[in-house]
Amino acid sequence: MLSIPAVSHVYPHLEVIRELVRRGHRVSYANDPRVADLVTGTGAALVPYTSILPEADWPESPIAAMDLFLDEAIQVLPQLHAHFTADRPDLYLSDIAGAPFRVLAETQGVGLVQLSPASVAWEGYEDEVGAWLHAQPGADAYQAKARRWLAETGATTTDPDTFLGRPDRSIAVIPRAMQPHADRVDPIRYSFVGACLGARDTADAWERPAAADGRRLLLISLGSAFTDQSEFYRACLAAFGDLPDWYVVLQIGKQTDPALLGEIPDNVELHSWVPQPAILAHADAFITHAGMGGAKEGLRQGVPMVAVPQAADQFMNADRLVALGVARRLDADDASPLSLRTALLAVADDPGVRERLTALRDEAQREGGTSRAADLVEAELPRTRAADGTPGPTGT
Numbered sequence: 001m002l003s004i005p006a007v008s009h010v011y012p013h014l015e016v017i018r019e020l021v022r023r024g025h026r027v028s029y030a031n032d033p034r035v036a037d038l039v040t041g042t043g044a045a046l047v048p049y050t051s052i053l054p055e056a057d058w059p060e061s062p063i064a065a066m067d068l069f070l071d072e073a074i075q076v077l078p079q080l081h082a083h084f085t086a087d088r089p090d091l092y093l094s095d096i097a098g099a100p101f102r103v104l105a106e107t108q109g110v111g112l113v114q115l116s117p118a119s120v121a122w123e124g125y126e127d128e129v130g131a132w133l134h135a136q137p138g139a140d141a142y143q144a145k146a147r148r149w150l151a152e153t154g155a156t157t158t159d160p161d162t163f164l165g166r167p168d169r170s171i172a173v174i175p176r177a178m179q180p181h182a183d184r185v186d187p188i189r190y191s192f193v194g195a196c197l198g199a200r201d202t203a204d205a206w207e208r209p210a211a212a213d214g215r216r217l218l219l220i221s222l223g224s225a226f227t228d229q230s231e232f233y234r235a236c237l238a239a240f241g242d243l244p245d246w247y248v249v250l251q252i253g254k255q256t257d258p259a260l261l262g263e264i265p266d267n268v269e270l271h272s273w274v275p276q277p278a279i280l281a282h283a284d285a286f287i288t289h290a291g292m293g294g295a296k297e298g299l300r301q302g303v304p305m306v307a308v309p310q311a312a313d314q315f316m317n318a319d320r321l322v323a324l325g326v327a328r329r330l331d332a333d334d335a336s337p338l339s340l341r342t343a344l345l346a347v348a349d350d351p352g353v354r355e356r357l358t359a360l361r362d363e364a365q366r367e368g369g370t371s372r373a374a375d376l377v378e379a380e381l382p383r384t385r386a387a388d389g390t391p392g393p394t395g396t
């Protein structure tokens with residue numbers, strides 16, 4: 001498995017890795033040592049590399065972000081090449097940022113399965129989204145740089161859009177309901193398994209405080225990457241502090257100094273990090289940045305949401321939640337105390353929202369989650385190995 005040291009890319013597939021190890025597979029997991037505890041906690045063996053990706057302050061420009069991921073792939077590939085040449089796997093698994101493993105898979109003739117934590121390409125994606133990206137400043141230089149690198153590596157796929165956006169096989173660890181234009185997604189290439197949750201995600205992993213007894217519970221979280229939002233947090237405190245019948249768990253991340261937020265109301269507890277899925281199992285409402293992780297966890301637990309997108313695919317995810325009838329959307333500039341409170345009470349008190357969430361939760365559970373994801377990975381394993389230990393044409 002190859003991923004990047006960003007929890008939004010690691011958490012979604014951790015339980016799949018844990019399940020594969022439980023089934024007796026030897027899993028080597030390539031990532032930066034800063035997420036070593038997460039990796040080794042599954043039973044996988046860490047294959048360390050040094051990442052250049054930031055922990056925060058990600059580029060807002062999509063081309064700048066793509067170029068950063070390309071630079072990451074360029075410098076990671078030589079770090080991993082020797083290890084996975086000497087210890088060639090039966091199957092590569094990769095995150096959507098796993099370009100080095102696709103290079104190795106193509107040059108070694110080994111299969112690769114992508115574990116996608118986000119929505120995938122649909123028929124017409126290149127015309128509807130790709131064309132917009134190609135028109136952005138810097139896109140031509142990025143494309144030329146990516147083509148040169150792919151040609152130099154010996155990859156058989158040298159078109160960057162195809163190489164990065166069209167894996168031969170992908171398991172999307174998201175609910176199909178969150179996929180835009182799901183009816184136009186190739187069902188042979190892509191499988192949706194829903195959220196892959198485990199023991200750390202259950203209600204037992206978080207204890208409801210005594211102060212919350214008899215009150216409805218609100219979780220507020222902007223995830224891990226775009227949390228330097230002290231003005232937004234102050235608006236939340238003004239909106240929900242001392243709101244009758246509500247108890248608030250507010251996650252502010254590592255980028256915001258709590259001292260900037262002023263006095264914390266008695267009905268609010270403040271944290272830099274919380275076990276989000278476990279708290280959502282108790283929650284009555286969720287204010288989220290609409291990252292795919294938070295969106296699918298909210299759906300899995302049947303929690304009404306207020307989406308306040310910050311960047312990247314969060315705007316599309318927020319619109320998808322609204323289209324599903326389970327959320328209200330507020331743009332960050334419009335997130336005043338009044339608008340936040342109005343949106344919360346509207347979504348939390350709407351019986352139609354609860355009805356739709358129940359149906360979506362049942363649908364997501366039928367997608368199979370962790371167990372089905374592991375089954376699909378195993379289905380891609382070769383059935384025999386050659387005498388020298390390399391994967392055979394029909395391989396295990």
